[in-house]
Amino acid sequence: MTAAMDISWSDLALIFTTLLIPLGVSRYYQLKIERELIISVCRMALQLILVGIYLEYLFQLNNLPINILWLLAMLLIGASSIVSKAHLPKSKLLLPVIVGLSVGLLPLLALICLFIVRPTPFYNAQYLIPLAGMLLGNSLSGNIVALQNVFNSFEQRRAEYEGAISLGAPVNYACQPFIREAIQKSLAPSLASMSTMGLVTLPGMMTGQILGGASPLVAIKYQLMIMLAIFVMLSISIALTLSLTIRCCIDKNGLILVVANKK
Structure with a gap:
């Protein structure tokens, strides 16, 4: 078994571009979720990055x-x-x-x-x-x-x-x-x-x-x-x-x- 392959930040940015599709769907059908979607994704990304940094410290501390x-x-x-x-x-x-x-x-x-x-x-x-x-x-x-x-x-x-x-x-x-x-x-x-x-x-x-x-x-x-x-x-x-x-x-x-x- 091989170890997990890392994903570069530039490659991760690529998958973010696919959000244009649900944004387009929302626009076409007038769902009016564009703002909520963008805020939710931004919150998710920020929270996961901060939690990832904190968990690395938490795992080392193990208290x-x-x-x-x-x-x-x-x-x-x-x-x-x-x-x-x-x-x-x-x-x-x-x-x-x-x-x-x-x-x-x-x-x-x-x-x-x-x-x-x-x-x-x-x-x-x-x-x-x-x-x-x-x-x-x-x-x-x-x-x-x-x-x-x-x-x-x-x-x-x-x-x-x-x-x-x-x-x-x-x-x-x-x-x-x-x-x-x-x-x-x-x-x-x-x-x-x-x-x-x-x-x-x-x-x-x-x-x-x-x-x-x-x-x-x-x-x-x-x-x-x-x-x-x-x-x-x-x-x-x-x-x-x-x-x-x-x-x-x-x-x-x-x-x-x-x-x-x-x-």
């Missing part, structure tokens, strides 16, 4: 308290992004989302680092931070979809919910159909991805390891591990986030205290 602080920062930023993209108030929902992500992430991360991969030391930043990033990153969209679906259901099927409450149903029972549907919709893309993986797609972690010179069989084992962990974390975080959200956003009489901010 447990600093690694923990970095994990906490990732959880906070991820939770904030979920609530913002779902157009919901952070004052009510930031804590439930943080708890959902934390309970989904930390036990799985401990299992992987202590019993499966077993890096030395167990908090080795080279493994801990990328694994946490993959688990969190793949949980963001699922949690956003789940929250949006629940609050859309409260708005579009309000009569159904209020009818159940007026008949004396407990809040959890009245919300159950909405929660069930939200979880199904948020897990569907991951289920579809897993069912076609290897035939339709070669996933990112496996591809990265192969490009880095790892054996395809070793890369497959890592990919199986991370995909199972992602799905488990997604299931835990969504279920717990929605459960805590219901408790925070609906009072004991069934009155909905929070609505989505439509933009």
Whole structure:
């Protein structure tokens, strides 16, 4: 196996020119996403370069308290992004989302680092931070979809919910159909991805390891591990986030205290 080939900055600039295509599509169909696309790409590039520089320092330092602080920062930023993209108030929902992500992430991360991969030391930043990033990153969209679906259901099927409450149903029972549907919709893309993986797609972690010179069989084992962990974390975080959200956003009489901010 050969080591990964480097990409020059001039070659990387070449791929940036392909953005003219989606910009042209946006212009032609009047999608009005040109400004957002340019800002998003610039932010992505700047953030990745800065994180790359910082991670090189973090890997060399390999300090447990600093690694923990970095994990906490990732959880906070991820939770904030979920609530913002779902157009919901952070004052009510930031804590439930943080708890959902934390309970989904930390036990799985401990299992992987202590019993499966077993890096030395167990908090080795080279493994801990990328694994946490993959688990969190793949949980963001699922949690956003789940929250949006629940609050859309409260708005579009309000009569159904209020009818159940007026008949004396407990809040959890009245919300159950909405929660069930939200979880199904948020897990569907991951289920579809897993069912076609290897035939339709070669996933990112496996591809990265192969490009880095790892054996395809070793890369497959890592990919199986991370995909199972992602799905488990997604299931835990969504279920717990929605459960805590219901408790925070609906009072004991069934009155909905929070609505989505439509933009």
